[in-house]
Structure formats: C-alpha cells, structure tokens
Amino acid sequence: xxxxxxxxxxxxxxxxxxxxxxxxxxxxxxxxxxxxxxxxxxxxxxxxxxxxxxxxxxxxxxxxxxxxxxxxxxxxxxxxxxxxxxxxxxxxxxxxxxxxxxxxxxxxxxxxxxxxxxxxxxxxxxxxxxxxxxxxxxxxxxxxxxxxxxxxxxxxxxxxxxxxxxxxxxxxxxxxxxxxxxxxxxxxxxxxxxxxxxxxxxxxxxxxxxxxxxxxxxxxxxxxxxxxxxxxxxxxxxxxxxxxxxxxxxxxxxxxxxxxxxxxxxxxxxxxxxxxxxxxxxxxxxxxxxxxxxxxxxxxxx
Amino acid sequence: xxxxxxxxxxxxxxxxxxxxxxxxxxxxxxxxxxxxxxxxxxxxxxxxxxxxxxxxxxxxxxxxxxxxxxxxxxxxxxxxxxxxxxxxxxxxxxxxxxxxxxxxxxxxxxxxxxxxxxxxxxxxxxxxxxxxxxxxxxxxxxxxxxxxxxxxxxxxxxxxxxxxxxxxxxxxxxxxxxxxxxxxxxxxxxxxxxxxxxxxxxxxxxxxxxxxxxxxxxxxxxxxxxxxxxxxxxxxxxxxxxxxxxxxxxxxxxxxxxxxxxxxxxxxxxxxxxxxxxxxxxxxxxxxxxx
Numbered sequence: 001x002x003x004x005x006x007x008x009x010x011x012x013x014x015x016x017x018x019x020x021x022x023x024x025x026x027x028x029x030x031x032x033x034x035x036x037x038x039x040x041x042x043x044x045x046x047x048x049x050x051x052x053x054x055x056x057x058x059x060x061x062x063x064x065x066x067x068x069x070x071x072x073x074x075x076x077x078x079x080x081x082x083x084x085x086x087x088x089x090x091x092x093x094x095x096x097x098x099x100x101x102x103x104x105x106x107x108x109x110x111x112x113x114x115x116x117x118x119x120x121x122x123x124x125x126x127x128x129x130x131x132x133x134x135x136x137x138x139x140x141x142x143x144x145x146x147x148x149x150x151x152x153x154x155x156x157x158x159x160x161x162x163x164x165x166x167x168x169x170x171x172x173x174x175x176x177x178x179x180x181x182x183x184x185x186x187x188x189x190x191x192x193x194x195x196x197x198x199x200x201x202x203x204x205x206x207x208x209x210x211x212x213x214x215x216x217x218x219x220x221x222x223x224x225x226x227x228x229x230x231x232x233x234x235x236x237x238x239x240x241x242x243x244x245x246x247x248x249x250x251x252x253x254x255x256x257x258x259x260x261x262x263x264x265x266x267x268x269x270x271x272x273x274x275x276x277x278x279x280x281x282x283x284x285x286x287x288x289x290x291x292x293x294x295x296x297x298x299x300x301x302x
Numbered sequence: 303x304x305x306x307x308x309x310x311x312x313x314x315x316x317x318x319x320x321x322x323x324x325x326x327x328x329x330x331x332x333x334x335x336x337x338x339x340x341x342x343x344x345x346x347x348x349x350x351x352x353x354x355x356x357x358x359x360x361x362x363x364x365x366x367x368x369x370x371x372x373x374x375x376x377x378x379x380x381x382x383x384x385x386x387x388x389x390x391x392x393x394x395x396x397x398x399x400x401x402x403x404x405x406x407x408x409x410x411x412x413x414x415x416x417x418x419x420x421x422x423x424x425x426x427x428x429x430x431x432x433x434x435x436x437x438x439x440x441x442x443x444x445x446x447x448x449x450x451x452x453x454x455x456x457x458x459x460x461x462x463x464x465x466x467x468x469x470x471x472x473x474x475x476x477x478x479x480x481x482x483x484x485x486x487x488x489x490x491x492x493x494x495x496x497x498x499x500x501x502x503x504x505x506x507x508x509x510x511x512x513x514x515x516x517x518x519x520x521x522x523x524x525x526x527x528x529x530x531x532x533x534x535x536x537x538x539x540x541x542x543x544x545x546x547x548x549x550x551x552x553x554x555x556x557x558x559x560x561x562x563x564x565x566x567x568x569x570x571x572x573x574x575x576x577x578x579x580x581x582x583x584x585x586x587x588x589x590x591x592x593x
Contacts, residue, residue, distance in 0.1 A: 140486070155494070238479040240479045261456060261457060264457070264458035265370045266377075266394060267374045267395070269394040272395070
C-alpha cells in the first residue's frame, strides 16, 4: 500500500517536464519584459529630459518649425517639420502600396491558384530580405533623378521617400493581406458563385468586403514599418528640417534627423536629449499603430 | 526521449555561447577599443591592421559612431580611445580637462560643385552668401542662370563645424538639405544639377568639381601654411592614464612611418608637416621652428 502511496505522491516524469517547461518559458518572458521595459525607461527618461531638465516647451516641440538644438544661447527644438515629414511619407506610401498589395494578394489567393502563389510568395518575401541601404542607394541613383526629371525640384523630398517606402512596405502589406484573404471561409466564395455571381463580383463584393479588417491591419503594419524606416528614407528625402511645402522639396523625417544627429551629440546634453524626444515620439506612434491593429482585429469577422 | 534531446541541445547552445564569449575575455591579448569619428575611421582601421601584423598580442577594435559618441564614450571610460573631428573643448557635455588630446592627422575641406557648374573660383564672401541663403542663383557669382542647390552637412558634425568656423564666421546657415556622410554627399553633388556642398580632400574625384577660394587651390601644400583656411585636426582622445597598449598605438599613429605613408595615401595631411597650429579657441598660430 505504502509503495503505491509514495508512487502516487511522487511527481511523475510528465509533470516534472511540465514544470521545467513552465520555468523556461517564464524565464524567457521575464527576460524579454526586462529588455522591453529598460528600453522604454531609457527612451522615456531621456526623451522627457528635454522638457523637464532642459526646460524646453512641450508645445514648442510639437508646433515650432525650427530645429537647432545646439543653437546658443536659445536652442530651438521645433519638431513639427519632422513629424509632418514622417506622417507624409508614411501615409502616402501606404496609400500608394494598398492597391498594389490588394491586387497581388487577390491574384495569389483567388485568381492564379497554386502556381501563381508558388512563384509570387518567394518574390515578395525576397523583397523583405533586401537590406534598406540597398533600397536607399537605388533610391538615390534611380528614384531621385527620376523624380527630378518628371516632377521637377531637386528630386529629394517626400515624393522620392514615398516611392522608396512603397517598395519596402509592399511585401509586408501583401503577405499579411494574403493571410487574411485565406481566412475568408470557403463557403463565402461557394455561396456567392452559387448565386450566379461572376468571379470578379465574388472578389469585389464578397471576398474583399469580408476581409476589410484584415486589410486595414495589414496596411497599418505597413505604415508602422514605413514610420520606423530610417536609412533608406534618409538617403532620398534630403534631410532639411523645413516644413514641407510640396512633395518635391527637401524634407526630413523623425528617423532621418535621429540617425544623422545621434553620433554627433554627447549623452546627457540638450542636443542629445532632443533627439531622444524624437525617438519617444516614434515609440509612442508605433504603440498607437499597435493599438489600432488590435482594435481593428477585435472588430474583424473571423 | 525527445524532450531529453532538446534539453541537451539547449544546454549545448548555452554552453557554446558562454564558451565563445568567454574566449575574448580570457585570452592573453591586450585589447584597445577605439570608437568615434567616421572621417578618421578609415585611417585608424588601416593603421590598426598594419599594427596588429607587427605586434602580435594586441587586439585593436575600431568602430565608427561619430565624434560625439567617441568623446562621450572615452569620457565614460567605456572605450580606450575616442576619435573626434573636433576639439573636446568645443563639444557640449565633455570635460576636456579629463581627456588627453592626441592630434594624429589634418584634414582639408573644400567646396565642391556639380560638374556642370562652369565656375572654378569663388570669393569667401560669396561662398558665405551661398551658405547663408543670400545668393540663390549661380548667375550672381558669374555662372549660368541656374538655381543653387545647397547640400549642407549634418548639424553638429565635425566637418560642418570646421566649415562654418571659417566660412560663416558665426552667421546662421541656410536651412537646407543635410547629409551626414562624405560618400553620400559626393554622389548627390555628382548627380544633382547646380549642387554645392563641401567635402574632405580625399573625396575629390573627377566626377565633381572642387572650387578654389579667392584663387587659392585646395591642396595639402596650401593647408600646411594656412593659405587654405578650411581644415581641422583629427583627434584621438584618451583618459588621463591610458593603458600602455593604447599609448603605444597612438605613438605608432603619430610615427613617421604612418604619417609619411598611410596618412598621405588616404588623403589626409601629416601632422608633422604643419607650419601653423589651430588652438581649441579657433586661433591660428605659427609653429616655432617649423619654417
């Protein structure tokens, strides 16, 4: 009897494995949380130092147009041109990429069948793997002269940035939208066709309509990628912290100013803190993008 | 048994990482870490490679990151040597008294224009007017009726500080395009009609045109006696008491071998050839006995 009892009281091998697995997962999660929290703390404390330690005005930061944090005696930290520039390239490239992404995704799931997808999938995924400096360089040597020749100006500006980002966000949006198109239940298609709808009518009136939350999520993910992209945009946008008047004059983004400036400033000084404030804006925006996708995801049909 | 296998894999990976990362710290090599200026980086990298061939047992790591990063890292003691294009005295947030300056090279900079701009010489005053936005068309300085596209350098960068010290003399620069690397500027000036910017001498090529100022050519010969005004030092800063390995490497950098070969090969100017000195408060004084 006792032997059975001890056997029962002892932890089984499976439960020990279970515990060990739990422990490892917890450890990993804890580590990731620690990393995320320390990054958040670093950016927030440095970013807010501009306003609390260096006593720069919060409203000036979001509304003034001149960016010269190392100016003496009065440093100027007007981030409006960068904020406008960042949103400009992000929104425009998303608008430009959306129709292409929709068409590609629909073609892959509903028109071409298996073969089309077998070819297109790797092509799209390859676009993701290309380093951004390559996009930037192509932008500098091909897109900028093209924009200059066709649209005038110097070629540097939001328009060139939009073109480069368009190619960079296209794969993100497409592959995410493909997934949500695949999630549209088969019986939607079958029912639509059974009612006598043509393939085009089915795609247009049923499949795309049903997958709109997925499409929006995909586009917002693309925008998050565009918003955070630094190097490629920096090479083609011109980096002039001037409030953009049109799409072909030099502008700047939060990331482009951040990357050009961070190496030339010293930790703890105002010019450095001001750059961290830009990083904080970037961080908050990516948080907003994230929350938006969650919000839309909840409203989704499936 | 499957999970047992995974456990082994996991432990092996961890052990592997520990062993690999342990290798660096436990070896007997003396290491020197150098961070900072990207303008000086190619020279230091080349010199470090040569040095390590001659001196087995010294491990030199050279990284970019910018002058500000170099200075703040060496001030914090995170690295052995901080490379900088500017005097530590001129960088906000750096206590120059805690650092030791070692000047290892001189860099000359000159205005460059797109090849299609048909002028060869410009007066200092007109150059200033272009970069402050008072002159916006090439016809005002004897060129064709074409808009001037100013490409400035990144705010706070060493090259911009040097250029503004001599050319703008305290005036505020026009708010224009900014680029942070010599290579990118070179490409943009080459490709943009009517473009003007400034580059280190070593980035001149025959696809772009460099201008002389007040009929002085941008050459090393004109820099050494300050006939050409736009130049600066490349500094390697250490703490007050650097390690012996760091000290030895800096000694090597300033030795005749490096200064007479590598420095001029890569388009810098030897520190020993200078007949004038530029002080941290921007005064140019002749060096005694250099004539």
